[in-house]
Each structure stands twice: as C-alpha cells, then as structure tokens.
Amino acid sequence: MDARPIGVFDSGAGGLTVLHECLVTLPHEDFTYLGDGARLPYGPRPLAEIRRFALEIAGYLERQGVKLVVAACNSATAAALPDLQRTLSVPVLGVIQPEARAAARATRNRRVGLMATEATVASGRYEAMIGAADAGVEVVPVACPGLVPLIEGDDPFGEATVAAVREVAAPLKAAGVDTVVLGCTHYPLIRPILQRVFGRDVTLVFSADETAREVAETLARKGIENDPGREGSYRFLTTGDPDAFRSMGSRFLQLPIGTVEQVAVADLERAAA
Amino acid sequence: MDARPIGVFDSGAGGLTVLHECLVTLPHEDFTYLGDGARLPYGPRPLAEIRRFALEIAGYLERQGVKLVVAACNSATAAALPDLQRTLSVPVLGVIQPEARAAARATRNRRVGLMATEATVASGRYEAMIGAADAGVEVVPVACPGLVPLIEGDDPFGEATVAAVREVAAPLKAAGVDTVVLGCTHYPLIRPILQRVFGRDVTLVFSADETAREVAETLARKGIENDPGREGSYRFLTTGDPDAFRSMGSRFLQLPIGTVEQVAVADLERAAA
Numbered sequence: 001m002d003a004r005p006i007g008v009f010d011s012g013a014g015g016l017t018v019l020h021e022c023l024v025t026l027p028h029e030d031f032t033y034l035g036d037g038a039r040l041p042y043g044p045r046p047l048a049e050i051r052r053f054a055l056e057i058a059g060y061l062e063r064q065g066v067k068l069v070v071a072a073c074n075s076a077t078a079a080a081l082p083d084l085q086r087t088l089s090v091p092v093l094g095v096i097q098p099e100a101r102a103a104a105r106a107t108r109n110r111r112v113g114l115m116a117t118e119a120t121v122a123s124g125r126y127e128a129m130i131g132a133a134d135a136g137v138e139v140v141p142v143a144c145p146g147l148v149p150l151i152e153g154d155d156p157f158g159e160a161t162v163a164a165v166r167e168v169a170a171p172l173k174a175a176g177v178d179t180v181v182l183g184c185t186h187y188p189l190i191r192p193i194l195q196r197v198f199g200r201d202v203t204l205v206f207s208a209d210e211t212a213r214e215v216a217e218t219l220a221r222k223g224i225e226n227d228p229g230r231e232g233s234y235r236f237l238t239t240g241d242p243d244a245f246r247s248m249g250s251r252f253l254q255l256p257i258g259t260v261e262q263v264a265v266a267d268l269e270r271a272a273a
Numbered sequence: 274m275d276a277r278p279i280g281v282f283d284s285g286a287g288g289l290t291v292l293h294e295c296l297v298t299l300p301h302e303d304f305t306y307l308g309d310g311a312r313l314p315y316g317p318r319p320l321a322e323i324r325r326f327a328l329e330i331a332g333y334l335e336r337q338g339v340k341l342v343v344a345a346c347n348s349a350t351a352a353a354l355p356d357l358q359r360t361l362s363v364p365v366l367g368v369i370q371p372e373a374r375a376a377a378r379a380t381r382n383r384r385v386g387l388m389a390t391e392a393t394v395a396s397g398r399y400e401a402m403i404g405a406a407d408a409g410v411e412v413v414p415v416a417c418p419g420l421v422p423l424i425e426g427d428d429p430f431g432e433a434t435v436a437a438v439r440e441v442a443a444p445l446k447a448a449g450v451d452t453v454v455l456g457c458t459h460y461p462l463i464r465p466i467l468q469r470v471f472g473r474d475v476t477l478v479f480s481a482d483e484t485a486r487e488v489a490e491t492l493a494r495k496g497i498e499n500d501p502g503r504e505g506s507y508r509f510l511t512t513g514d515p516d517a518f519r520s521m522g523s524r525f526l527q528l529p530i531g532t533v534e535q536v537a538v539a540d541l542e543r544a545a546a
Contacts, residue, residue, distance in 0.1 A: 024468050157527035192527040195297050251524070254430035254465040 002224035005030035005235070006215065007066035009057045011042040012152050012240070013248040014186030015072030018095065019234070020253050021212035022070070026219075029232045032064055037240020038265050041148040042075040043117025043184070050119055052272070054080035058088055060263070060271035066090060067224050070215060074116060074184050078123035091218050096120075098214060099181055099207035100129030104137055106203045107179040113172035113202075114141040116183030117148065126183060140175045144168045144184070151186045152248065162193055169197045182206040189252045236260045239268065275497035278303035278508070279488065280334030280342045282327075284315040285425050285513070286521040287459030288345030291368065292507070293526050294485035295343070302498075302505045305337055310513020311538050314421040315348040316390025316457070323392055325545070327353035331361055333536070333544035339363060340497050343488060347389060347457050351396035364491050369393075371487060372454055372480035373402030377410055379476045380452040386445035386475075387414040389456030390421065399456060413448045417441045417457070424459045425521065435466055442470045455479040462525045509533045512541065 006026075008019050012035050019033055034057055036042075042050050054076040058069050069092045071077045071084060077094030084092040103112045114126050121143045130137050147168070150161045172180060180202055182188055188206045198204065219225045226232070234255075238245045242260035249257040279299075281292050285308050292306055307330055309315075315323050327349040331342050342365045344350045344357060350367030357365040376385045387399050394416045403410050420441070423434045445453060453475055455461055461479045471477065492498045499505070507528075511518045515533035522530040 020465055020469070025473050027469065027472060157523050157529065159529050162529065190527055192293055196293070196300065199300060200298050250430050254463055256430065256432050256435065 001227055002067055003030075003226055004065050004067035005032045006068050006070065007032050007034070007058075007061035007064065008070045008072050009034040009036070009061065009076070010073040010185055011036050011040040011075070012148070012186070013245065013252060014148070014184060014189065016249055016253045016255070017185050017188045017206070018070060018072035018208045018211050020255070021208040022215055023232070023234070025212040025216050027232055028228050028230050029226050031232065031234040032061060032066060032237065033234065034061060034237040034263065035240065035245055037238045037245060039239065040152060041117070042073065043119050043148055044145055045119060047079040047119055047123060050075050050079035051083055054084060055087060056268040056272045058084050058092065060268050062088055062090060063271055068093070068215065068218060070211065071095065072185050072211070075119040078120045078125045091222065093211065093214055093218065095185060095207055095211050096125050097129055098210035099183065099205055100126055101133050102207060102210060103179055103181045103205045104130050104133035106205055107137060109176065109178045110134070110137045111175060111177045112137055112139050113175065113177035113180040114139055114183050115144050115168055115180060115187060116141065118143040118145055120183055126181060140172060140177055142168050142171055148184065148186050151189055156190065157193065161190060162197070165190070165193055165197050177202065179203045179205060237263045239263050239265050274500055275340055276303075276499055277338050277340035278305045280305050280307070280331070280337065280339035281345050282307040282309070282330045282334065282342070282349070283346040283458055284309050284313040284348070285421070285459070286518065286525060287421070287457060287462065289522055289526045289528070290458050290461045290479070291343060291345035291481045291484050293528070294481040295488055296505070296507070298485040298489050300505055301501050301503050304505065304507040305334060305339060305510065306507065307334060307510040307536065308513065308518055310511045310518060312512065313425060314390070315346065316392050316421055317418055318392060320352040320392055320396060323348050323352035324356055327357060328360060329541040329545045331357050331365065333541050335361055335363060336544055341366070341488065341491060343484065344368065345458050345484070348392040351393040351398045364495065366484065366487055366491065368458060368480055368484050369398050370402055371483035372456065372478060373399055374406050375480060375483060376452055376454045376478045377403050377406035379478055380410060382449065382451045383407070383410045384448060384450045385410055385412050386448065386450035386453040387412055387456050388417050388441055388453060388460060389414065391416045391418055393456055399454065413445060413450055415441050415444055421457065421459050424462055429463065430466065434463060435470070438463070438466055438470050450475065452476045452478060510536045512536050512538050
C-alpha cells in the first residue's frame with residue numbers, strides 16, 4: 001500500500017481529460033495535477049524547449065512526492081517521454097502509444113488522420129508507433145496550430161472554433177481517412193464539434209481511458225496502489241491564472257475544482273529533473 | 274426529396290443530447306427544436322398533464338410544417354407516445370424503446386438500474402420494454418426528482434449535483450446492478466459526474482445515437498429525406514427565457530445557438546394535436 005499521490009501534467013487544461021478517466025478508474029487514489037498555463041501553448045515551440053519544460057515539471061512533481069507521473073500532453077510525450085523515463089526514479093507514462101494502438105485497431109481502410117500540434121507532428125512519433133502496430137497503415141498528419149488557444153480562450157464553442165475545425169478536417173476528409181486520432185489532450189474537450197464536422201462514418205480516437213488503464217496496471221504491477229476502500233482526493237497547481245483554471249475545469253470536466261494553487265515558473269526551472 | 278424540417282421537443286435543454294446525435298447522423302436535414310422551459314420540470318407532474326403538454330407541442334410543431342417529430346423527453350415518451358402516434362399525421366419517435374433494448378443487451382448479470390423522473394418511473398414503461406427484450410432482466414428503478422432542476426440551474430456541476438447523484442446511486446450500487454439506464458435526456462449532460470460516481474464497472478446506457486439512427490431509417494423508409502448534398506440548419510424555440518436557453522445550449526452541446534425564438538404557452542395550448 002502506497003499513500004503517495006499520482007502526478008499528472010499538461011500545458012493547460014487538456015490533461016484534465018486524462019485525469020477524469022483516472023478518477024473513474026482509480027477513485028481511491030490521490031492526484032496532483034499541474035497545468036503550465038503561463039507557457040501555454042506548447043505546440044508551436046521547438047521540441048528541445050518542450051523537453052526542457054517537461055523535465056522541469058516532472059522533476060517538480062517528483063519532489064512533491066508523487067509515485068508515478070503521467071505526461072498528459074501529447075507534445076510533451078512526443079518531445080520527452082524517453083528522457084523523462086530515463087531521468088525520473090518513478091514510472092512515467094505518456095499518451096501517444098495507447099492512442100496509436102487504438103487507431104491501428106480501429107481503421108478499416110487503413111487510412112488514419114492525425115490532428116496534433118506542430119511539435120507532435122514534427123516529432124513523427126505517431127507514424128512510428130502506428131507503423132509499429134501495423135506497418136500497412138497510412139497516416140495523414142495535419143498540424144492544428146490554432147486549436148489549443150481557441151479551446152483555452154473565452155469562446156471555446158463559438159464560430160471561430162467551428163471554422164478552425166472545418167479547415168483542419170477538409171484535407172483529412174479529402175484523403176478518405178476513416179479514423180482520426182485526436183493527438184492532443186485538449187481536442188476531446190470539443191468532441192461534440194469534432195463529431196458533427198466529421199460525421200458518423202469517421203471514428204475519433206483518443207486514449208484517455210486506455211492511459212488510465214495503463215496507470216492502474218502499472219500501480220498493480222509495482223505494488224504501489226493505495227487502499228481500495230478509501231476515497232481519493234485531487235489537488236490542482238497552475239503556473240497560470242488560478243481563476244481561469246478553475247472555470248475551465250468546472251466547464252469541461254464537471255469537477256468542483258476548489259482551491260487552485262499557483263506555482264512560479266522559476267520554481268519549476270529550479271526543479272528540472 | 275422533402276425539404277421540411279424535423280421537429281424535436283423536450284421540457285428544456287435535455288433533448289439537445291438527442292439533437293446533437295441527429296446533427297451528427299443527418300447533417301443535411303433541417304431541425305426545429307422546442308424546449309418547454311416555462312413548464313419545466315415535467316417529471317413531478319401527473320402523467321395526464323404531461324400527455325396534454327406533449328400533444329400541444331407536437332400539434333404546434335406539426336403546424337410549423339415538420340415532417341417527423343422526436344419526443345426527446347423520456348417523461349413525454351412515457352406519458353404520451355401512443356397518443357402522439359395516433360393523433361399526428363407525421364411519424365413520431367420516442368426515446369424509451371431504443372434505450373430499453375440497449376440496456377437488455379448491455380447487462381451481464383441481468384440487473385439493470387433505472388434513473389428517471391417520477392413520472393417515467395410511475396409509468397412502468399421501462400420495465401415493460403426491457404421485459405419485452407429479455408423477461409429475465411430485473412429492473413431497479415430510482416426516481417430522481419432533484420436532478421433536472423439542478424442541471425438546468427446556475428451551478429450544474431457543483432457539490433449539490435454531485436451529492437444528489439451519490440444519493441441516487443447508493444441504492445443502485447447496493448442492488449448490485451451492472452448497467453444503469455439514464456432514463457431522462459437531461460442526465461447525459463452530466464455524464465462525467467455519473468461516470469465518476471458509478472465507476473468503471475457499471476455501463477451507463479442512453480439512447481440518443483440509437484434514436485438518431487431510428488430517425489434516419491424512418492426518413493429513408495418513408496422516402497422523405499432532404500438532399501444529401503446540402504448543409505442543414507437548426508432553429509430554436511422556447512417557452513422559457515431565450516438567453517438562458519442559449520447559454521445552456523452553448524455550454525452543454527458546444528453549439529453556436531444564434532437566435533432563440535420565444536413561444537407563448539398560450540400558443541401551444543391553442544395548437545393541441
């Protein structure tokens with residue numbers, strides 16, 4: 001039995017889609033969530049810079065005493081997962097591999113679209129992982145630079161977001177993909193819009209529930225689960241505006257968020273793993 | 274080819290969960306949605322009164338020239354579906370039968386919980402429909418009088434809603450059900466809360482996508498589909514506050530709602546089918 005919390009991080013509120021699935025699967029565990037709102041979005045940054053941010057945050061969470069870290073951010077996973085796993089003493093899980101496997105399983109015509117940030121597309125990680133699951137699958141990637149700021153903005157469900165989604169969807173529809181990977185943890189937050197734009201014949205894949213299952217299996221394998229009879233709690237940290245984070249969390253995840261603690265970027269920089 | 278719109282109605286915003294699935298399945302059709310906000314909630318009312326309301330609204334929609342009516346409200350379906358079908362000249366679909374079939378298919382231990390309004394529980398329609406699909410399934414019904422007003426209220430994702438869901442879930446968990454029917458179109462609007470309270474081992478069933486499929490099949494069978502190459506539109510009517518409806522719709526369904534027209538209850542009363 002291990003009473004330490006699980007650490008989950010993202011550039012902003014997108015990782016809450018992963019936290020939600022973790023709360024469904026592991027209601028008896030405690031969670032510490034860190035959103036790096038001050039440096040959002042990660043997507044347009046060079047991979048080396050995102051790698052540095054990820055190592056800082058994971059190092060900070062490790063000093064907070066977490067027993068496992070989930071990189072609930074596709075850009076950070078693409079840029080830094082092997083480095084995080086090599087550097088930290090606790091297990092680190094990312095969000096790309098379960099999604100790549102799910103996409104390879106879901107496609108019928110073996111044409112898979114990828115919506116992701118510029119950084120994730122540039123990394124080529126999805127092509128590699130989907131290819132490892134089925135080398136015959138063709139991946140059509142589209143970088144979506146505008147979407148994360150729109151989703152974290154004032155009018156996430158307005159006409160501008162719908163127009164941005166249509167623009168991104170057009171080349172994927174033209175390519176005849178039957179499956180689209182939502183390769184950023186922010187995108188499931190606008191799933192109804194995505195469903196309406198892509199229609200019934202396209203399968204949307206995202207991995208939050210599979211990631212949660214992987215967390216549960218890892219805890220069990222390592223023997224570091226908490227008491228299954230207790231009720232877990234969650235704690236929120238952000239480098240950005242706590243009020244903005246609270247309203248995002250409540251709106252998107254239907255989670256009474258409570259107190260959100262602010263962390264200085266300088267504290268993260270000092271904690272680099 | 275038939276350019277008339279499809280009518281969808283509910284006591285409030287719950288039926289938007291059905292409208293969303295219709296927009297995914299039938300993007301080329303036009304829709305007229307009517308929410309009876311002035312008389313919400315329906316659940317605590319006698320079945321005869323709900324039946325009268327449903328006949329008024331369906332009659333009003335028929336005069337607006339719709340080609341099919343969806344009673345996107347479980348209480349109205351429970352109280353009035355046969356009367357609506359007998360009275361209207363256009364096809365009328367409800368939301369209970371697809372859900373009952375789905376629940377009978379989903380359960381492994383043949384113990385199914387039902388969350389619904391008092392009116393829907395009192396009608397006994399779910400027991401009858403689930404029994405018709407599998408007479409060996411035991412149904413455990415729980416009336417949830419507080420939930421619709423909380424979901425349509427100012428703080429739908431706050432502690433009060435979480436507490437109300439826990440209270441409703443307790444007897445269902447104690448009864449050992451492995452499947453729970455969300456027997457009110459409002460309940461999917463708080464699905465993340467329901468998922469966290471019930472956990473991974475309970476299957477939550479609601480029928481919006483199956484209802485949308487039934488709409489599509491009915492249009493095809495009757496030969497009253499619109500041109501598949503066009504882009505459909507939607508129009509919103511409410512007997513309640515248009516601004517409140519607009520903010521609910523945007524929040525829950527990520528739909529830019531635009532203009533919401535107000536309809537007087539007296540106009541509905543005059544239109545009774």
